Amino acid sequence: MKKRERLDLIKKIVNENDIETQNELVQLLEAEGLLATQATISRDINEIGIIKIPTAGGRYIYGLPKEKRHIPQSSPSQPVGKSIKKLGLLEKCLHIDVVPGTSRLLKRLLFENYADLIFSLISDDDSLFLMAQTEAAAQKIHQEVSAWMRER
Known part of the structure:
Protein backbone atom coordinates (compact mmCIF):
# COMPACT_ATOMS: atom_id res chain seq x y z
CA MET A 1 0.00 0.00 0.00
CA LYS A 2 1.32 3.43 -0.93
CA LYS A 3 1.80 6.08 1.72
CA ARG A 4 -1.03 8.28 0.39
CA GLU A 5 -3.41 5.30 0.53
CA ARG A 6 -2.28 4.54 4.10
CA LEU A 7 -2.88 8.15 5.16
CA ASP A 8 -6.33 8.13 3.54
CA LEU A 9 -7.17 4.87 5.32
CA ILE A 10 -6.07 6.34 8.66
CA LYS A 11 -8.29 9.40 8.10
CA LYS A 12 -11.23 7.15 7.22
CA ILE A 13 -10.75 4.99 10.32
CA VAL A 14 -10.36 8.02 12.61
CA ASN A 15 -13.53 9.56 11.19
CA GLU A 16 -15.54 6.35 11.65
CA ASN A 17 -14.31 5.20 15.09
CA ASP A 18 -13.76 6.55 18.60
CA ILE A 19 -10.05 5.81 19.01
CA GLU A 20 -8.25 6.68 22.23
CA THR A 21 -4.78 5.21 21.61
CA GLN A 22 -2.35 4.63 18.79
CA ASN A 23 -2.43 0.91 19.58
CA GLU A 24 -6.18 0.86 18.94
CA LEU A 25 -5.54 2.55 15.59
CA VAL A 26 -2.84 0.00 14.72
CA GLN A 27 -5.30 -2.83 15.49
CA LEU A 28 -8.02 -1.28 13.31
CA LEU A 29 -5.52 -0.87 10.48
CA GLU A 30 -4.52 -4.53 10.86
CA ALA A 31 -8.21 -5.48 10.58
CA GLU A 32 -8.19 -3.63 7.24
CA GLY A 33 -5.16 -5.65 6.11
CA LEU A 34 -2.51 -3.00 6.77
CA LEU A 35 0.43 -3.99 8.94
CA ALA A 36 2.25 -0.93 10.31
CA THR A 37 4.33 -0.22 13.38
CA GLN A 38 3.20 2.16 16.09
CA ALA A 39 6.15 4.40 15.18
CA THR A 40 4.96 4.66 11.58
CA ILE A 41 1.42 5.41 12.70
CA SER A 42 2.73 8.06 15.10
CA ARG A 43 4.54 9.81 12.23
CA ASP A 44 1.42 9.53 10.07
CA ILE A 45 -0.75 11.03 12.82
CA ASN A 46 1.62 13.98 13.01
CA GLU A 47 1.73 14.43 9.23
CA ILE A 48 -2.06 14.31 8.89
CA GLY A 49 -2.50 16.66 11.84
CA ILE A 50 -4.71 14.32 13.87
CA ILE A 51 -5.32 15.61 17.38
CA LYS A 52 -7.07 14.43 20.52
CA ILE A 53 -10.49 15.98 20.97
CA PRO A 54 -12.85 15.77 23.95
CA THR A 55 -16.06 13.76 23.71
CA ALA A 56 -19.33 14.55 25.46
CA GLY A 57 -18.52 11.75 27.90
CA GLY A 58 -15.23 13.34 28.99
CA ARG A 59 -12.94 10.97 27.07
CA TYR A 60 -10.38 12.11 24.50
CA ILE A 61 -10.36 10.52 21.06
CA TYR A 62 -8.41 11.08 17.87
CA GLY A 63 -10.00 13.49 15.44
CA LEU A 64 -9.18 15.56 12.39
CA PRO A 65 -8.98 19.33 12.63
CA LYS A 66 -11.41 21.18 10.38
CA GLU A 67 -8.48 22.92 8.66
CA LYS A 68 -5.45 20.78 7.99
CA ARG A 69 -2.54 22.93 6.96
CA HIS A 70 -1.83 26.63 7.33
CA ILE A 71 -4.07 28.29 9.85
CA PRO A 72 -4.27 32.09 9.90
CA GLN A 73 -2.84 33.67 13.04
CA SER A 74 -6.15 34.80 14.47
CA SER A 75 -8.29 31.85 13.43
CA PRO A 76 -7.13 28.29 14.16
CA SER A 77 -9.48 25.40 13.65
Whole structure:
Protein backbone atom coordinates (compact mmCIF):
# COMPACT_ATOMS: atom_id res chain seq x y z
CA MET A 1 0.00 0.00 0.00
CA LYS A 2 1.32 3.43 -0.93
CA LYS A 3 1.80 6.08 1.72
CA ARG A 4 -1.03 8.28 0.39
CA GLU A 5 -3.41 5.30 0.53
CA ARG A 6 -2.28 4.54 4.10
CA LEU A 7 -2.88 8.15 5.16
CA ASP A 8 -6.33 8.13 3.54
CA LEU A 9 -7.17 4.87 5.32
CA ILE A 10 -6.07 6.34 8.66
CA LYS A 11 -8.29 9.40 8.10
CA LYS A 12 -11.23 7.15 7.22
CA ILE A 13 -10.75 4.99 10.32
CA VAL A 14 -10.36 8.02 12.61
CA ASN A 15 -13.53 9.56 11.19
CA GLU A 16 -15.54 6.35 11.65
CA ASN A 17 -14.31 5.20 15.09
CA ASP A 18 -13.76 6.55 18.60
CA ILE A 19 -10.05 5.81 19.01
CA GLU A 20 -8.25 6.68 22.23
CA THR A 21 -4.78 5.21 21.61
CA GLN A 22 -2.35 4.63 18.79
CA ASN A 23 -2.43 0.91 19.58
CA GLU A 24 -6.18 0.86 18.94
CA LEU A 25 -5.54 2.55 15.59
CA VAL A 26 -2.84 0.00 14.72
CA GLN A 27 -5.30 -2.83 15.49
CA LEU A 28 -8.02 -1.28 13.31
CA LEU A 29 -5.52 -0.87 10.48
CA GLU A 30 -4.52 -4.53 10.86
CA ALA A 31 -8.21 -5.48 10.58
CA GLU A 32 -8.19 -3.63 7.24
CA GLY A 33 -5.16 -5.65 6.11
CA LEU A 34 -2.51 -3.00 6.77
CA LEU A 35 0.43 -3.99 8.94
CA ALA A 36 2.25 -0.93 10.31
CA THR A 37 4.33 -0.22 13.38
CA GLN A 38 3.20 2.16 16.09
CA ALA A 39 6.15 4.40 15.18
CA THR A 40 4.96 4.66 11.58
CA ILE A 41 1.42 5.41 12.70
CA SER A 42 2.73 8.06 15.10
CA ARG A 43 4.54 9.81 12.23
CA ASP A 44 1.42 9.53 10.07
CA ILE A 45 -0.75 11.03 12.82
CA ASN A 46 1.62 13.98 13.01
CA GLU A 47 1.73 14.43 9.23
CA ILE A 48 -2.06 14.31 8.89
CA GLY A 49 -2.50 16.66 11.84
CA ILE A 50 -4.71 14.32 13.87
CA ILE A 51 -5.32 15.61 17.38
CA LYS A 52 -7.07 14.43 20.52
CA ILE A 53 -10.49 15.98 20.97
CA PRO A 54 -12.85 15.77 23.95
CA THR A 55 -16.06 13.76 23.71
CA ALA A 56 -19.33 14.55 25.46
CA GLY A 57 -18.52 11.75 27.90
CA GLY A 58 -15.23 13.34 28.99
CA ARG A 59 -12.94 10.97 27.07
CA TYR A 60 -10.38 12.11 24.50
CA ILE A 61 -10.36 10.52 21.06
CA TYR A 62 -8.41 11.08 17.87
CA GLY A 63 -10.00 13.49 15.44
CA LEU A 64 -9.18 15.56 12.39
CA PRO A 65 -8.98 19.33 12.63
CA LYS A 66 -11.41 21.18 10.38
CA GLU A 67 -8.48 22.92 8.66
CA LYS A 68 -5.45 20.78 7.99
CA ARG A 69 -2.54 22.93 6.96
CA HIS A 70 -1.83 26.63 7.33
CA ILE A 71 -4.07 28.29 9.85
CA PRO A 72 -4.27 32.09 9.90
CA GLN A 73 -2.84 33.67 13.04
CA SER A 74 -6.15 34.80 14.47
CA SER A 75 -8.29 31.85 13.43
CA PRO A 76 -7.13 28.29 14.16
CA SER A 77 -9.48 25.40 13.65
CA GLN A 78 -11.85 24.83 16.53
CA PRO A 79 -10.29 21.53 17.72
CA VAL A 80 -6.92 23.26 18.17
CA GLY A 81 -8.47 25.86 20.48
CA LYS A 82 -10.24 23.08 22.37
CA SER A 83 -6.98 21.23 22.91
CA ILE A 84 -5.47 24.09 24.95
CA LYS A 85 -6.19 23.63 28.65
CA LYS A 86 -4.07 26.36 30.27
CA LEU A 87 -1.86 29.20 29.09
CA GLY A 88 0.71 31.09 31.15
CA LEU A 89 3.01 34.03 30.38
CA LEU A 90 6.12 35.15 32.28
CA GLU A 91 8.37 37.75 30.66
CA LYS A 92 9.60 36.12 27.42
CA CYS A 93 8.22 32.66 28.25
CA LEU A 94 4.90 30.94 27.64
CA HIS A 95 3.77 27.64 29.10
CA ILE A 96 0.86 25.88 27.41
CA ASP A 97 -0.91 22.85 28.87
CA VAL A 98 -2.78 20.84 26.23
CA VAL A 99 -4.84 17.71 25.88
CA PRO A 100 -2.41 14.76 25.75
CA GLY A 101 -1.41 13.94 22.20
CA THR A 102 -2.04 17.39 20.71
CA SER A 103 1.21 19.19 21.43
CA ARG A 104 2.91 18.29 18.12
CA LEU A 105 0.16 19.90 16.06
CA LEU A 106 0.16 23.03 18.21
CA LYS A 107 3.96 23.20 18.02
CA ARG A 108 3.80 23.03 14.23
CA LEU A 109 1.11 25.74 14.10
CA LEU A 110 3.11 28.02 16.38
CA PHE A 111 6.21 27.64 14.20
CA GLU A 112 4.19 28.17 11.00
CA ASN A 113 2.70 31.39 12.35
CA TYR A 114 5.40 32.82 14.64
CA ALA A 115 8.78 31.38 13.63
CA ASP A 116 10.34 34.84 13.51
CA LEU A 117 9.15 35.59 17.08
CA ILE A 118 10.24 32.29 18.67
CA PHE A 119 13.67 31.73 20.20
CA SER A 120 12.96 28.14 21.31
CA LEU A 121 9.97 25.82 21.64
CA ILE A 122 10.06 22.56 23.59
CA SER A 123 7.13 20.18 23.83
CA ASP A 124 6.19 16.86 25.34
CA ASP A 125 2.93 14.95 25.10
CA ASP A 126 0.78 17.40 27.07
CA SER A 127 2.61 20.73 27.34
CA LEU A 128 4.75 23.24 25.49
CA PHE A 129 7.36 25.68 26.74
CA LEU A 130 7.99 28.60 24.39
CA MET A 131 10.69 31.23 24.79
CA ALA A 132 10.10 34.22 22.55
CA GLN A 133 12.75 36.52 21.11
CA THR A 134 11.42 39.47 23.15
CA GLU A 135 8.79 40.20 25.78
CA ALA A 136 6.71 41.97 23.14
CA ALA A 137 6.85 38.86 20.95
CA ALA A 138 5.77 36.69 23.90
CA GLN A 139 2.84 39.03 24.57
CA LYS A 140 1.77 38.91 20.91
CA ILE A 141 1.84 35.09 20.83
CA HIS A 142 0.02 34.96 24.19
CA GLN A 143 -2.74 37.23 22.86
CA GLU A 144 -3.19 35.15 19.71
CA VAL A 145 -3.25 31.81 21.54
CA SER A 146 -5.69 33.28 24.07
CA ALA A 147 -7.94 34.23 21.14
CA TRP A 148 -7.75 30.63 19.86
CA MET A 149 -8.96 29.45 23.27
CA ARG A 150 -11.91 31.90 23.25
CA GLU A 151 -13.00 30.69 19.81
CA ARG A 152 -13.63 27.17 21.07
